[in-house]
Amino acid sequence: MAIYRMNQIRNMSDEELDKKLEELYAELSQQRVLIAGGGAIENPSRIRLLRRTIAKLLTVKNERLRKTEAM
Numbered sequence: 001m002a003i004y005r006m007n008q009i010r011n012m013s014d015e016e017l018d019k020k021l022e023e024l025y026a027e028l029s030q031q032r033v034l035i036a037g038g039g040a041i042e043n044p045s046r047i048r049l050l051r052r053t054i055a056k057l058l059t060v061k062n063e064r065l066r067k068t069e070a071m
Contacts, residue, residue: 003053009060017061024054 004020012020028050034041041047 003049004056006056006060009056012060014061014064017057021054021057021061024050024057028054 003024009017028047031041031047031050035047
């Protein structure tokens, strides 16, 4: 199950995108620390989901950047 769908991401403002990116990076970092520490995480597939959601957010952010540069 996706954390955010593309239509939800596209409807976010730039500030919301930045805020969500920070939150997701922090959560991903926390999950990686748990793994590195030898602990077992509750949901190992969460890392994959976090990485994919971060990629989606960055994709939309870059699309907007390129759109403003082209004008």
